[in-house]
Amino acid sequence: MNKDFDYKKTLGQNFLVDKNIINKIIDDVKHSSYDMIIEIGPGSGALTSELKKLNIPLFAFEIDKRLESELSKLEDDNTKIIFSDFLSISLKDFLKDKGCSNLLIIGNIPYYITTPIVKKVTSESNAKDVILMVQNEVALRYASKPCSKSYGSISVYVQYNYDVKEIAFVNKKCFYPVPKVDSSVIKLSRKNNNIINEDKFYSFIKKAFSHKRKTLKNNLVNYDFGFIYNNYLKNNNFSETCRAEELGVQDYINIFNLIN
Ligand code: SAH
Numbered sequence: 001m002n003k004d005f006d007y008k009k010t011l012g013q014n015f016l017v018d019k020n021i022i023n024k025i026i027d028d029v030k031h032s033s034y035d036m037i038i039e040i041g042p043g044s045g046a047l048t049s050e051l052k053k054l055n056i057p058l059f060a061f062e063i064d065k066r067l068e069s070e071l072s073k074l075e076d077d078n079t080k081i082i083f084s085d086f087l088s089i090s091l092k093d094f095l096k097d098k099g100c101s102n103l104l105i106i107g108n109i110p111y112y113i114t115t116p117i118v119k120k121v122t123s124e125s126n127a128k129d130v131i132l133m134v135q136n137e138v139a140l141r142y143a144s145k146p147c148s149k150s151y152g153s154i155s156v157y158v159q160y161n162y163d164v165k166e167i168a169f170v171n172k173k174c175f176y177p178v179p180k181v182d183s184s185v186i187k188l189s190r191k192n193n194n195i196i197n198e199d200k201f202y203s204f205i206k207k208a209f210s211h212k213r214k215t216l217k218n219n220l221v222n223y224d225f226g227f228i229y230n231n232y233l234k235n236n237n238f239s240e241t242c243r244a245e246e247l248g249v250q251d252y253i254n255i256f257n258l259i260n
Pocket residue numbers: 011012013014015016017040041042043044045046047061062063064084085086087107108109110113
């Protein structure tokens with residue numbers, strides 16, 4: 001990268017410079033078969049140039065036009081760079097005529113858009129895998145299990161659709177400029193489930209976790225808790241005063257299916 005480049009904090013521009021981390025990510029990608037790759041935030045192309053070697057149709061969305069001279073060098077029949085804000089495109093429309101069935105979405109993206117990106121890719125695509133660089137603490141929250149400190153509605157939200165695995169721990173020194181915190185590369189792999197109304201499911205989980213210190217009963221005010229307790233919780237060894245964090249993802253799915 002040109003040493004005079006003015007890295008923009010507001011765009012989360014911390015570029016990956018450690019080859020080992022790039023290799024670890026690419027190794028993981030090589031172990032699955034994809035028919036299309038979407039990269040978010042290619043920057044100066046550290047990952048893009050390696051992904052390109054896999055010869056799979058690759059579309060990279062970059063918001064910063066200043067990177068055009070670096071990135072356009074990578075373009076060819078299989079590799080397209082699109083200068084747009086990934087959050088404001090319609091992913092559904094973009095994918096409509098592409099006919100891909102094994103999509104990988106990948107990105108070393110700014111931390112402040114991790115959750116919007118995850119929500120967007122889960123609701124607007126049926127990506128097979130999503131590989132993202134996230135703040136270490138966010139990785140913990142995504143992957144955590146019931147009763148642990150970091151378990152919350154976002155854990156259920158992610159794990160309901162995906163299996164979560166950490167591909168690599170990434171020391172902050174692997175980036176330039178060096179950010180304040182360490183990161184992790186996580187991989188979300190889609191699983192099949194049978195909830196029809198996802199929006200309704202998410203608002204149910206949000207309610208369940210709305211006040212950490214309250215019991216599930218007190219959080220689920222607009223739901224028939226008596227029914228939930230008598231028809232599910234009791235039979236599955238949960239007490240009437242249990243808290244949201246004690247229930248696993250499958251428990252939430254089962255209860256939701258029962259009340260809808
Ligand atoms: N992937 C590169 C760059 C990481 S920095 C590497 O690993 O080296 C994050 C990148 O995301 C920057 O290039 C930034 O300009 C870009 N970016 C930030 N917000 C974006 C958005 N909404 N849509 C697309 N790209 C974005």
